[in-house]
Amino acid sequence: MMTKLNKLLIQSAVLFSATCSFFALAQQPSYEFNGPIRLQEALADAESKGLLTDAYWPLVRLVKTDEQNEIEQQRAQVLAKLAELENYWQSRKETEKAQSAALLRGQVRNWLLGKQLWGQISIENARVELAHNPLLPQGEYALYTPERPNSVSVYGLVNAPGEYRFTSGKTIPGWLSSIDNTNGLAAGYNKNEAVRVRAGHEQKAAWAYYKQSSTELMPGDILWLGFEPNQLPPKFSNLNSDIRALLKHFIGVGSSRQSMNLPLYTLTDSDATSEWHWSRRDLSPSYSDYGSIGLLQTPTSRMAEEGAFAITYSHMEEYRRYTVNLQLLPWLETTAFYTEFPNRLYSDVPDFSGDNIYADKGFDVKARLWKESYWVPEVSVGFRDFAGTGLFDAEYVVANKRFGPLDVSLGVGFGRMGTHDDITNPFCELADDYCEREGGFSGTGGELEYDRWFTGPAAFFGGVEYQTPWQPLSLKVEYESNDYSNERAGVPIQSDSRWNFGANYQVTDYFDVQLSYERGNTFMFNFSLRTNFGTLNQIKVSPDKTVPTPDKRKQSLSDVNWVGMNTAMREQGAFSGARFAADEDEVTMYAYHLRYRNSSEAYDRAARIMAAELPESVTTYNLVDMALFDPSVNTQVNANKFKDRVLNKDPGKAVDDTDDLFVRLNAPNMPPREDDRWMLNPENKFTSRFGLKPFLDQSFGNPETFYTYQLGVYAFGRRWLTDNVELFGELGFNIATNYDDFKFLGGGPDALPNVRTEIRRYVQNDIWLDSAQATYHKRISQDWFAMAYAGYLERMFGGIGAEVLYRPIDSNWAFGLRANRVRQRDFEGGGGFLDYEVTTGFASVYYQMPWLSDSLLQLDFGQFLAGDRGVNVMMQKRFDSGVVAGAYAAFTNVSSEEYGEGSFTKGFFISIPFDLMSIRHTRERVGFTWVPLSRNGGQQLQRRTRLYDYTDDRSPFYNR
Numbered sequence: 001m002m003t004k005l006n007k008l009l010i011q012s013a014v015l016f017s018a019t020c021s022f023f024a025l026a027q028q029p030s031y032e033f034n035g036p037i038r039l040q041e042a043l044a045d046a047e048s049k050g051l052l053t054d055a056y057w058p059l060v061r062l063v064k065t066d067e068q069n070e071i072e073q074q075r076a077q078v079l080a081k082l083a084e085l086e087n088y089w090q091s092r093k094e095t096e097k098a099q100s101a102a103l104l105r106g107q108v109r110n111w112l113l114g115k116q117l118w119g120q121i122s123i124e125n126a127r128v129e130l131a132h133n134p135l136l137p138q139g140e141y142a143l144y145t146p147e148r149p150n151s152v153s154v155y156g157l158v159n160a161p162g163e164y165r166f167t168s169g170k171t172i173p174g175w176l177s178s179i180d181n182t183n184g185l186a187a188g189y190n191k192n193e194a195v196r197v198r199a200g201h202e203q204k205a206a207w208a209y210y211k212q213s214s215t216e217l218m219p220g221d222i223l224w225l226g227f228e229p230n231q232l233p234p235k236f237s238n239l240n241s242d243i244r245a246l247l248k249h250f251i252g253v254g255s256s257r258q259s260m261n262l263p264l265y266t267l268t269d270s271d272a273t274s275e276w277h278w279s280r281r282d283l284s285p286s287y288s289d290y291g292s293i294g295l296l297q298t299p300t301s302r303m304a305e306e307g308a309f310a311i312t313y314s315h316m317e318e319y320r321r322y323t324v325n326l327q328l329l330p331w332l333e334t335t336a337f338y339t340e341f342p343n344r345l346y347s348d349v350p351d352f353s354g355d356n357i358y359a360d361k362g363f364d365v366k367a368r369l370w371k372e373s374y375w376v377p378e379v380s381v382g383f384r385d386f387a388g389t390g391l392f393d394a395e396y397v398v399a400n401k402r403f404g405p406l407d408v409s410l411g412v413g414f415g416r417m418g419t420h421d422d423i424t425n426p427f428c429e430l431a432d433d434y435c436e437r438e439g440g441f442s443g444t445g446g447e448l449e450y451d452r453w454f455t456g457p458a459a460f461f462g463g464v465e466y467q468t469p470w471q472p473l474s475l476k477v478e479y480e481s482n483d484y485s486n487e488r489a490g491v492p493i494q495s496d497s498r499w500n501f502g503a504n505y506q507v508t509d510y511f512d513v514q515l516s517y518e519r520g521n522t523f524m525f526n527f528s529l530r531t532n533f534g535t536l537n538q539i540k541v542s543p544d545k546t547v548p549t550p551d552k553r554k555q556s557l558s559d560v561n562w563v564g565m566n567t568a569m570r571e572q573g574a575f576s577g578a579r580f581a582a583d584e585d586e587v588t589m590y591a592y593h594l595r596y597r598n599s600s601e602a603y604d605r606a607a608r609i610m611a612a613e614l615p616e617s618v619t620t621y622n623l624v625d626m627a628l629f630d631p632s633v634n635t636q637v638n639a640n641k642f643k644d645r646v647l648n649k650d651p652g653k654a655v656d657d658t659d660d661l662f663v664r665l666n667a668p669n670m671p672p673r674e675d676d677r678w679m680l681n682p683e684n685k686f687t688s689r690f691g692l693k694p695f696l697d698q699s700f701g702n703p704e705t706f707y708t709y710q711l712g713v714y715a716f717g718r719r720w721l722t723d724n725v726e727l728f729g730e731l732g733f734n735i736a737t738n739y740d741d742f743k744f745l746g747g748g749p750d751a752l753p754n755v756r757t758e759i760r761r762y763v764q765n766d767i768w769l770d771s772a773q774a775t776y777h778k779r780i781s782q783d784w785f786a787m788a789y790a791g792y793l794e795r796m797f798g799g800i801g802a803e804v805l806y807r808p809i810d811s812n813w814a815f816g817l818r819a820n821r822v823r824q825r826d827f828e829g830g831g832g833f834l835d836y837e838v839t840t841g842f843a844s845v846y847y848q849m850p851w852l853s854d855s856l857l858q859l860d861f862g863q864f865l866a867g868d869r870g871v872n873v874m875m876q877k878r879f880d881s882g883v884v885a886g887a888y889a890a891f892t893n894v895s896s897e898e899y900g901e902g903s904f905t906k907g908f909f910i911s912i913p914f915d916l917m918s919i920r921h922t923r924e925r926v927g928f929t930w931v932p933l934s935r936n937g938g939q940q941l942q943r944r945t946r947l948y949d950y951t952d953d954r955s956p957f958y959n960r
Contacts, residue, residue, distance in 0.1 A: 040126035055145035063114030096187035120199030156225035157189035169272030173207035210402040212279035278405035291323025301380035307534025314526035318489040335364035343490030353703035410462035421457035496520030536881040548611035562680035588622035630779035631667035710737040751898035752936040768829025805947040882913040890938025905938030
């Protein structure tokens with residue numbers, strides 16, 4: 001690889017004339033620039049002198065030679081660690097590993113390194129975008145302009161490190177396998193993962209026999225193979241990353257091979273990796289007949305990508321199964337299902353359920369115990385129908401090991417999955433209670449029957465999934481552990497074979513069809529609709545960000561167009577209703593977030609507008625978020641640092657990477673109206689707002705029909721009377737429904753007041769007053785907020801209530817207290833009431849759990865609508881797309897017998913950002929809720945607003 005070195009001296013006030021003594025290259029011309037210049041100017045000057053004629057731009061580098069000492073110190077530290085590691089292994093008689101450390105030490109010593117602030121540069125990009133055209137700090141630089149090489153560099157634990165002749169189309173696993181076959185790999189190498197370094201950026205690539213990346217190399221790339229992490233003593237755990245940090249500043253290598261002009265290394269196997277190789281296939285697991293990750297009837301230990309969401313329908317002759325599956329956490333798969341029994345009626349009472357067939361609901365969960373590694377299989381434990389009626393209840397432990405395109409599973413099942421009784425239950429060795437499984441199931445369903453788990457007969461199951469070279473098709477073979485002797489399908493199920501065979505076909509990226517031949521006598525099929533809540537996105541139309549060039553800034557505060565700044569905030573979609581107060585060196589904006597869910601995006605755009613308009617004398621911007629006419633949180637920005645960043649004057653920092661410049665503080669109180677600091681503070685003009693919003697209420701598994709629904713529209717009106725008092729009302733209009741098919745208007749017997757089970761009477765109306773409420777809001781102090789309200793609070797209850805919330809800025813914790821005195825509304829949909837009256841209230845704890853993959857836990861302790869007392873537990877998980885999935889359950893002093901069918905209150909919901917369905921940014925959301933069975937115990941008031949939602953910007957969970 002031919003490399004030309006051109007020295008550039010960038011002078012601001014003093015000429016820096018340090019020499020580049022560490023490069024043994026021929027003398028090159030030196031160019032001096034007076035005053036700060038941008039990259040484009042330096043490159044244009046070099047181009048005008050013909051220095052870039054043959055340059056290979058992916059490898060062109062600009063090195064700051066007067067900061068070489070910093071890089072050399074890092075090199076010295078790494079060399080010292082490698083020497084210490086070599087001595088450590090020598091002392092333990094691990095000679096081969098010691099030789100590996102010595103091998104690395106020789107490589108690192110010979111690398112030509114130079115401080116690179118920007119990595120890859122390009123004159124074309126620098127001409128077009130400010131983000132690629134940084135202002136060069138004063139100092140001395142070397143411009144490297146290599147020609148296009150025909151090699152890649154391979155370093156690390158390879159016996160022959162250096163440059164290898166490039167082969168197009170060869171994946172990283174292919175490179176490493178060929179190098180191993182040609183010259184061999186050194187002791188202690190990482191068997192699982194290698195790293196590609198390109199323009200200072202790292203990309204990890206798996207290359208083991210069970211998992212391989214399809215990542216390819218291009219000429220000039222560096223392939224690094226480090227130590228296996230578990231081979232390194234704890235003291236050296238950071239050694240791999242420390243060496244890769246040096247490679248980000250890699251320029252070339254000085255070696256004996258280079259000095260002797262020896263040819264490039266060549267591989268005995270230099271062929272490209274076949275397009276049909278299994279590493280080029282998508283090996284994501286598929287869904288089983290049960291709607292969860294698995295083969296056909298049996299599960300595997302595999303997990304989908306976090307956020308994977310699938311709706312599956314399975315037709316299994318004796319059963320029809322509807323399933324919703326969500327990969328809630330990287331290690332936790334959750335499944336909710338309904339199973340219809342074509343050969344069983346819902347009940348034997350025609351007046352109650354007619355000829356509707358029976359439908360059973362339940363939940364499955366699977367947790368991964370550990371991930372697959374080179375020697376160890378992936379292992380998971382799972383529970384089927386663990387909180388339903390128990391008709392399909394089973395427990396299992398399963399392991400998977402992949403061998404290229406072949407994924408092998410082996411497990412042991414209990415309950416329904418252990419009826420073949422292959423082996424003695426291994427837990428019998430612990431206690432005799434595990435040897436027998438109690439017959440029968442909970443009459444009310446919904447209970448966690450811990451005493452049945454992992455008891456009774458046990459049986460082996462397993463199988464293989466083979467990903468064919470044709471990407472859409474995978475084949476499945478399994479050995480089943482259920483003998484179908486305990487089924488309650490309404491007809492006997494005959495099993496002629498334990499072997500099942502199937503094929504899964506990916507029709508599209510989001511739709512799978514699976515066909516199978518099972519039990520030696522039955523054809524089955526299922527199909528799955530798939531997406532991923534973590535990767536959902538929508539192309540957005542956004543205005544270009546303001547570029548705060550100095551020529552547009554005003555000379556003094558009196559020259560600033562404050563109204564124009566407010567308008568610009570709205571046009572950028574950042575804030576609305578902006579008001580400005582100013583001191584000599586500080587400007588504070590009080591405003592409401594407008595469109596961006598990501599608050600940092602709004603702050604960046606707002607600060608750019610202020611930087612473009614405000615004079616240089618202003619050194620601090622305060623961006624104060626308003627919540628319900630009160631200041632909520634202040635985001636402070638150092639004006640000079642911000643302008644340097646967005647004008648690309650901050651070396652090594654991207655122009656859009658401004659998050660670290662926003663400092664979160666307590667919000668200042670708004671100055672009095674007559675205060676001279678106000679630059680723009682118009683009087684509030686309260687107007688009425690009206691609108692329509694559609695709704696769809698759904699219910700599954702009812703006696704009369706499996707699916708009931710109501711499609712309608714809400715007409716709402718809203719008006720603020722003062723800064724603190726809001727009026728809100730909402731009317732509901734029915735458009736289409738089959739709720740009138742209800743034959744049984746009650747909710748079934750239980751020992752509690754009918755606070756929710758009379759829902760069937762409420763939904764009979766075509767027009768109804770859903771809510772009419774007056775609310776008073778107030779920020780009590782910096783971290784305390786309060787609200788009081790009265791009126792028709794929801795469709796079933798009206799009354800009065802109050803709430804207070806303590807929520808410090810950017811704290812993971814918040815605490816609230818609320819109390820309500822309410823009376824039950826009548827069934828006519830108007831303003832009447834029934835006799836039932838109750839006090840309900842809760843002390844609440846909110847905890848955001850960043851360590852649990854962006855989750856929010858809420859605990860409500862208090863008294864529910866039916867007078868029962870206990871705790872409601874709600875868990876919410878936020879995915880990268882902004883989609884929030886949640887579940888809740890109430891545990892009270894009411895027994896399952898008193899509660900009735902379902903045993904305890906539980907529900908599930910999904911909240912979807914509306915901008916995933918729109919090309920415009922918005923903070924609005926749409927939600928879907930599923931309550932398996934609504935009884936009277938554990939029921940809370942369905943309030944329209946919560947202080948925790950209003951104050952989200954203080955410690956964002958939904959809006960980030």
